[in-house]
Amino acid sequence: MEFQAYDPKRIEPKWQKIWAETHAFEALDDHTMPKFFGLIEFPYPSGNGLHVGHPRSNTAMDIIARKRRMQGYNVLFPIGWDAFGLPTENYAIKNNIHPAIVTKKNVDHFREQLQKIGFSFDYSREVDTTDPDYYKWTQWIFLKLFEHGMVFRDKTLVNYCPTCKVVLSNEDSQGGKCDICHGDVVQLPKDVWYLRITKYADKLLEGLKSVEYPENIAQQQVNWIGKSTGAFVNFAVKGTDEKLEIYTTRPDTLFGVTFMVMAPEHPMIDKYADRIANMDAIRAYREDCAKKTEFERTQLVKDKTGLKIEGISGINPLTGKEVPIFISDYVMMGYGTGAIMAVPAHDQRDWEFAKKFGIDIIQVIKGGDIEKEAYTGDGEMINSDFLNGYTNKKDSIERVLEEIEAKGYGRAGVQYKMKDWAFNRQRYWGEPIPLIHCPHCGVVAVPYEELPLRLPEVEDFQPGTDGKSPLARIESYVNCTCPKCGAAAQRETDTMPQWAGSSWYFLRYCDPHNTEAFASKEALDYWMPVDWYNGGMEHVTRHLLYSRFWHQFLYDIGEVSCPEPYIKRTAQGLILGTDGEKMSKSRGNVVNPDDIIDDIGADAFRLYEMFMGAFDQAIPWSTNGAKGCRKFLDRVWRLQEMLVDSDTYSEKLMAMMHETIKKVSLDYEAMKFNTAIAAMMTLVNEMYAAGSVTKAELKTLIQLLNPVAPHITEEMWERNGFGSGMMRAPWPQWDEAAMVKSEIEIAVQVCGKVRGHIMVPADLTKEQAEATLASHEGVQRFLAGKNLVKVIYVPGRLVNFIAK
């Protein structure tokens, strides 16, 4: 019979069909089995389809999932669609097609592309965040948050274009210009809904200790939360009964305060407007600030601007001294109390401000040269009354806090950089917020039994020119009756942000068709927590924090039984274009996986994605490199021509077989796919060198390779009669004893330089190693005329002779 060449175009559709028809990858109902829940970030189904970046994460988790099945686990490896979002809405507006139709088309396209790559997803558990059966539960969780006081309404500053009368995202208002009309954007206060994530700041920090996140990911979360410890101190305001509260991390420098600064938006300014002599100038300064975007405000760091408030001033509670109050935009309303005590001697920003405005600088910590710059180091306290002589920052802070608290001037406190989560958008394509504004009862929740609150059908998805959502134009939607008192009331018309649906999707995977709950208790108890979650670095702060927050909240109210949703998180690096730049449509360097699969097949594509470099690093795409992976699969396939009918490993390859099993098994777990594949390539090279391969050797090789290249290996498994059900065949085991060799080659060094190699028995002792000195002429040449002072022997590696 003519040997048939490797033909992925025939093999791949064949196995994809078999897997689908036999429901091969559906999670089993047997809850007595050990479980493995592997998760990848569900994709946003954009109109551009899949790019080669998506499969990198998917293939990695697919490898782990397939390996786990062979290790006897009941595996849940699901897929779904994070389908609400702006790009779809914008496309819908532009082409006048309903976003739901666009979404369906995109989802179908994505699914088809994913299936062509042969991922072992359980498609029977697909979720779609835009499906009312799904967002019913997103709304349900929101109402639970509302019920427990985790939702509140407050003002924020938004980017607003007065010409277009529309609220803009930060991306659409870069450089302070409107992306649509290129006019000036202003910062406008607007009422928005917030989720009280800051209440969970400490729990989110604490929880990091019980999970397995790589150091850099955990650190990014810690930085984002940005916990600082310090003190709130009240300064009396001369001329009023009011106290101005500030936050500081350095209460020990209180004696060095020479002025105070408020954020331009600070409410105290308006409150005492009639006592402020230069209110006109202050209003003008405020307007200038409002024009600046967040971006500009943080760019002009060096040149501090500001204005002294004439008419009110602060009193230092410890010294009783009067200090002037300024406004400046280097103080933010959104952090601390929106006001600071300024210590120019020991804070660089305060120092710059003081120099510009000619304010006194009082040094209270010895060290540095405060004429040149602020001194932020440690030192002995001076000019500080009862603190004088303290040399340790911790001690002086403790002492001053004692004093402040005893006299009622303030208290110790913590602050977080993390802000509460602004939880609404003035857009159509999102989950409707299930709240009702009643003129008598205030804000009232939509009753649970009325969920899902469906998105109404509209003709026009354009955002309103008044900064309101398009839903606000649908009278039949807006007008309703209050569920509490029955009075005529109005619905909230904003929708939830895209982060909402992705904050709990992994829970729905556990029991996706449940109509009574977001998932049954039983399913949650079995499947949760997620054992391994892989995704992009770009999501390790916000998405990870948001979803951990929701989960911790659900845990606190008894809806889930584990406090942390993910046991282990990993992140893959980006795949760049062949030019080394980030892939983007505008750069024209996007590589489409369909083309690659058409050329070399899905298995070779998967193989290359994993082989191209370290998994967690950004790597440029190389089409030649991908072709090399196809070449390897061709070589694997042709091993079938060299087959020897034996169900044991050959003497020659015995050690290497076991070494390869070990290397591949451990490297897969450590996500070192590139070296795992390299080890298999080395093994195949050795098989070619040996000229033959036994059935047992081939069987093991294709099992090791199966998670990466499932189609070709299933086909070879079948052709060679290795039995049915490759995907649940036991994972190969290695035997350390079989790896031991009787003779090994070690390096011989003289004074640290390699001077030769020598074959020695593997169990060579140090004494025996020293004796080899005499027998090795290469060594003697370098030792001639010198005295041997020391011999270092590293078993199995080298022997080093030190001579003088």
Added chain:
RNA sequence: GCCGGAGUGGCGGAAUGGCAGACGCGGCGGAUUCAAAAUCCGUUGGCAGCGAUGUCGUGUGGGUUCAAGUCCCACCUUCGGCACCA
């Protein structure tokens, strides 16, 4: 500015403090072919040498060590994140 990565052949990249460059791409030489593709075999860090061999080599400058890509100190470049956070 702060936090976290990364700098190794022509290229992507390997390397528990122990022989730098595994594996792949590309290149070169050969076999096969009428020829080419594909395939197989060999070779491939720089410099010197016909050669055995020698010598220099992991961003820069110091240091620790018998031994440093790996550890320590100072710096340069680059990528990601945060950023007037009091």
